Amino acid sequence: xxxxxxxxxxxxxxxxxxxxxxxxxxxxxxxxxxxxxxxxxxxxxxxxxxxxxxxxxxxxxxxxxxxxxxxxxxxxxxxxxxxxxxxxxxxxxxxxxxxxxxxxxxxxxxxxxxxxxxxxxxxxxxxxxxxxx
Amino acid sequence: xxxxxxxxxxxxxxxxxxxxxxxxxxxxxxxxxxxxxxxxxxxxxxxxxxxxxxxxxxxxxxxxxxxxxxxxxxxxxxxxxxxxxxxxxxxxxxxxxxxxxxxxxxxxxxxxxxxxxxxxxxxxxxxxxxxxxxxxxxxxxxxxxxxxxxxxxxxxxxxxxxxxxxxxxxxxxxxxxxxxxxxxxxxxxxxxxxxxxxxxxxxxxxxxxxxxxxxxxxxxxxxxxxxxxxxxxxxxxxxxxxxxxxxxxxxxxxxxxxxxxxxxxxxxxxxxxxxxxxxxxxxxxxxxxxxxxxxxxxxxxxxxxxxxxxxxxxxxxxxxxxxxxxxxxxxxxxxxxxxxxxxxxxxxxxxxxxxxxxxxxxxxxxxxxxxxxxxxxxxxxxxxx
Amino acid sequence: xxxxxxxxxxxxxxxxxxxxxxxxxxxxxxxxxxxxxxxxxxxxxxxxxxxxxxxxxxxxxxxxxxxxxxxxxxxxxxxxxxxxxxxxxxxxxxxxxxxxxxxxxxxxxxxxxxxxxxxxxxxxxxxxxxxxxxxxxxxxxxxxxxxxxxxxxxxxxxxxxxxxxxxxxxxxxxxxxxxxxxxxxxxxxxxxxxxxxxxxxxxxxxxxxxxxxxxxxxxxxxxxxxxxxxxxxxxxxxxxxxxxxxxxxxxxxxxxxx
Numbered sequence: 001x002x003x004x005x006x007x008x009x010x011x012x013x014x015x016x017x018x019x020x021x022x023x024x025x026x027x028x029x030x031x032x033x034x035x036x037x038x039x040x041x042x043x044x045x046x047x048x049x050x051x052x053x054x055x056x057x058x059x060x061x062x063x064x065x066x067x068x069x070x071x072x073x074x075x076x077x078x079x080x081x082x083x084x085x086x087x088x089x090x091x092x093x094x095x096x097x098x099x100x101x102x103x104x105x106x107x108x109x110x111x112x113x114x115x116x117x118x119x120x121x122x123x124x125x126x127x128x129x130x131x132x133x
Numbered sequence: 134x135x136x137x138x139x140x141x142x143x144x145x146x147x148x149x150x151x152x153x154x155x156x157x158x159x160x161x162x163x164x165x166x167x168x169x170x171x172x173x174x175x176x177x178x179x180x181x182x183x184x185x186x187x188x189x190x191x192x193x194x195x196x197x198x199x200x201x202x203x204x205x206x207x208x209x210x211x212x213x214x215x216x217x218x219x220x221x222x223x224x225x226x227x228x229x230x231x232x233x234x235x236x237x238x239x240x241x242x243x244x245x246x247x248x249x250x251x252x253x254x255x256x257x258x259x260x261x262x263x264x265x266x267x268x269x270x271x272x273x274x275x276x277x278x279x280x281x282x283x284x285x286x287x288x289x290x291x292x293x294x295x296x297x298x299x300x301x302x303x304x305x306x307x308x309x310x311x312x313x314x315x316x317x318x319x320x321x322x323x324x325x326x327x328x329x330x331x332x333x334x335x336x337x338x339x340x341x342x343x344x345x346x347x348x349x350x351x352x353x354x355x356x357x358x359x360x361x362x363x364x365x366x367x368x369x370x371x372x373x374x375x376x377x378x379x380x381x382x383x384x385x386x387x388x389x390x391x392x393x394x395x396x397x398x399x400x401x402x403x404x405x406x407x408x409x410x411x412x413x414x415x416x417x418x419x420x421x422x423x424x425x426x427x428x429x430x431x432x433x434x435x436x437x438x439x440x441x442x443x444x445x446x447x448x449x450x451x452x453x454x455x456x457x458x459x460x461x462x463x464x465x466x467x468x469x470x471x472x473x474x475x476x477x478x479x480x481x482x483x484x485x486x487x488x489x490x491x492x493x494x495x496x497x498x499x500x501x502x503x504x505x506x507x508x509x510x511x512x513x514x515x516x517x518x
Numbered sequence: 519x520x521x522x523x524x525x526x527x528x529x530x531x532x533x534x535x536x537x538x539x540x541x542x543x544x545x546x547x548x549x550x551x552x553x554x555x556x557x558x559x560x561x562x563x564x565x566x567x568x569x570x571x572x573x574x575x576x577x578x579x580x581x582x583x584x585x586x587x588x589x590x591x592x593x594x595x596x597x598x599x600x601x602x603x604x605x606x607x608x609x610x611x612x613x614x615x616x617x618x619x620x621x622x623x624x625x626x627x628x629x630x631x632x633x634x635x636x637x638x639x640x641x642x643x644x645x646x647x648x649x650x651x652x653x654x655x656x657x658x659x660x661x662x663x664x665x666x667x668x669x670x671x672x673x674x675x676x677x678x679x680x681x682x683x684x685x686x687x688x689x690x691x692x693x694x695x696x697x698x699x700x701x702x703x704x705x706x707x708x709x710x711x712x713x714x715x716x717x718x719x720x721x722x723x724x725x726x727x728x729x730x731x732x733x734x735x736x737x738x739x740x741x742x743x744x745x746x747x748x749x750x751x752x753x754x755x756x757x758x759x760x761x762x763x764x765x766x767x768x769x770x771x772x773x774x775x776x
Contacts, residue, residue: 025539081678169691170709178605241672243672245671257650322678
C-alpha cells in the first residue's frame with residue numbers, strides 16, 4: 001500500500017514538473033519584448049532621412065525581421081510611428097521607409113530571401129519593390 | 134489498449150476504409166478551399182457563416198449531452214447506465230473533435246489559429262469557447278480511457294479520476310452555454326439576441342445527444358453484440374423526451390415574444406424561417422419539416438408501447454436528431470443573418486465543396502468514435518468472459 | 519506490452535516533450551541579439567482626439583459616387599462584380615436600409631428618396647471589438663476602430679457582431695479584383711476581414727479622408743469630436759442630426775443630417 005502511494009506522488013510531481021517546464025518555455029519563447037530605453041519628448045512627425053539606414057548592414061541582416069515586427073506592433077497598435085535611431089535621427093516606422101530608400105533595386109528583398117529559401121508573406125498584401133510602378 | 138482497435142473483422146476494415154475515403158475526399162475539398170478561398174462555399178458578405186458553423190453548433194450540443202449519462206451513473210449511482218457511460222464519453226470526444234475541425238474549416242486563415250492563444254482576449258466568447266472545448270476533450274478522453282483501462286486490469290479506477298469526472302459535469306453545461314453566448318450577446322442579430330438561447334441550446338442538445346446515444350448503442354448491439362441494455366435505452370429515451378418538450382416549449386415562447394410584442398426586429402427572423410419574408414422562403418419547408426419530425430418523435434416517445442418497440446424507438450430517435458439538426462443548424466445560424474443589418478435578404482445555398490469538407494469532418498469524427506468504441510467494446514467483452 | 523517497457527516509453531515521451539519545449543523556448547532567444555529600439559517617442563494620449571464624421575445628406579445627389587470611388591481606389595478595395603464576394607468600405611443605400619429602426623411612416627419623399635452613405639461607424643462602444651478573439655480589431659487611442667490584418671484569423675465573428683453590416687471578408691484573393699492598384703495603401707490577403715479605417719494613413723499625414731476630399735458637394739465633414747471648436751462640433755451643435763440604431767448603445771461616431 002505504502003509503496004503504491006509513493007509511486008503515485010512521484011508520478012504527480014514529475015508530471016507537474018514537466019508541465020511547468022513546458023509552460024515556462026512557452027511563455028519565455030513567446031513573450032513580447034519591450035525596448036529598454038528612456039522616453040524622449042520630441043515634436044511633430046518624422047521625415048525619412050535617406051542618408052543612412054536605421055542600423056548597420058550586419059545589424060539589419062540579423063534583425064530586420066524583428067525590427068519590422070516591432071515597428072508593426074508599435075505603429076499599428078500603439079500609435080507610436082516615430083523611431084529614433086541611435087544617432088538621433090527620427091524615422092517613420094513604416095515599410096515604406098525601407099522601400100523608399102532601397103527603391104533602386106527591384107529585387108531588394110527577393111535576392112536574399114530566394115537564396116535563403118525564406119518565404120515571408122509580406123507581399124500578399126504590401127506592394128513589393130517588384131510591383132511598384 | 135489502443136492495439137485493440139487494430140484487430141477487427143473484414144466488415145470492420147471495410148468500414149474504416151470507407152471512412153478513410155470520405156476523409157480523403159474532404160481533405161481534397163479543403164485544400165481547394167484553402168487555395169481559392171472561402172468563396173468556394175455558399176457564404177457571402179451577408180450570410181457570413183454557413184454549414185460549417187451550423188455543424189459546429191449542433192455537435193457542441195452532442196458533446197455536451199454526455200452529461201446526461203454521467204450524472205445518473207456517477208452522481209446518482211444508477212447502475213442501469215453502466216454500459217452507456219463509456220459510449221457517451223467517447224461520443225463526446227468525437228463530437229468535440231468535430232467541432233474544432235469545423236471551426237478550423239470555417240476560418241479564413243487557419244494558419245493563424247494560434248493567435249487565439251498568443252493574444253488571449255477574455256472579452257471574446259470565441260476565446261472561452263476554444264478554452265472550454267479543448268478542456269472538455271481532454272477531460273473526457275482522460276477519464277474515459279483511464280476508467281476503461283482500470284476495468285481491463287480488473288481493478289477499481291485510480292482515485293484522481295473521480296474529481297475529473299465530476300468536473301466534466303458543469304464543464305459540459307459550460308461548453309454549450311459559452312457557444313450560446315457566442316450568439317446571444319450580439320446586438321445586431323435579433324433572432325439570436327435572446328436570453329432563452331442558452332437554455333434552449335442545452336435542452337435541444339440533451340434531446341438530440343441522448344437520441345444519438347440510443348442509436349449508437351443499437352448500432353453497437355447489431356454490429357458487435359455489445360448491448361448497453363434496454364433499461365438504459367428506455368431511461369435515455371425518457372430524458373430525450375423531456376428535453377425535447379423543453380426545447381419545443383422554448384421555441385413556443387420565442388414565437389410569443391416576437392409576435393405578441395409585434396416588434397419588427399424580433400419578428401423578422403422567425404417570419405423568414407417559418408413563413409417567408411418579402412417573397413424569400415427557401416428555408417420554410419425545412420423549418421416545418423423540423424417541427425414535424427420533432428413532434429412526431431415526441432408522439433412516439435410518449436407512447437409506452439411504441440417506445441418499447443425497437444423499430445419505433447429508432448424512428449423517434451432519428452426524427453429527434455434530424456429535427457434538432459435542422460433547427461440548430463439550418464434555422465438558427467442561417468436565420469440569424471436574415472434580414473441583414475441593412476434589412477436586405479440574401480439567401481444561402483450550400484456548395485459541393487462545402488458539403489464534401491463537411492462529409493470529411495463527419496468521417497473523422499465517426500472514425501475516431503469507431504476506433505474508441507472498438508477498444509471499449511473489446512475490453513468490456515473480455516471482462517464479461 | 520511489458521510493464522517496464524511501457525513505463526520507460528511513457529517517461530521517455532514526457533522527457534522528450536519537455537526537452538523540445540524548453541529547447542524551443544531557450545535556444546532561439548539565446549542565438550539572436552536583442553534589438554535596441556531606443557525611445558518611445560510620441561505615444562499618443564488615448565482619448566485626446568475622437569475622430570468623427572458628419573454626413574449632410576441634403577447635399578448628396580443621386581448620380582454621384584465619388585466618395586465610394588475615391589475610397590475604393592485609394593485602398594485597393596477589390597471589385598468582383600457579384601454580391602456574394604462583395605467587399606465594400608463605403609456605399610450608398612436608402613433611408614429604410616440605413617435607418618431601419620427610425621420611423622418609416624409619412625416621411626417626406628425628399629428624405630426617403632435621397633441616397634444615404636453607409637460606412638463603418640467607428641463606434642465608441644463597438645460590439646465587434648468585443649467579439650474579436652485575437653484583438654485583431656480594436657479601438658484605437660483616437661476613436662478609430664482599426665483592423666490589424668496581420669493578426670486576423672478570419673473567423674468573421676466581428677461581421678456577425680456588427681449591427682450595421684459595415685464589414686467585408688476576403689472570400690478570395692483580392693488582387694484578382696483590383697484593376698488599378700494604388701500604391702498609397704497595401705492590399706489585403708485572402709481570408710481576412712476589412713472595413714473603413716477613417717483613412718488613418720492619411721490622417722497621419724494631416725490629410726482628410728479620401729471620401730471627404732472627393733465629395734464635390736462637400737457633404738462629408740470630418741473632424742475631432744473632442745474639440746469643441748472643430749467644424750464638426752459646431753455643425754452638430756447647430757443642426758439636428760441622426761445616428762444609425764442608437765438604441766443599441768454602440769455610440770457611433772458618424773452623424774447624419776436629414
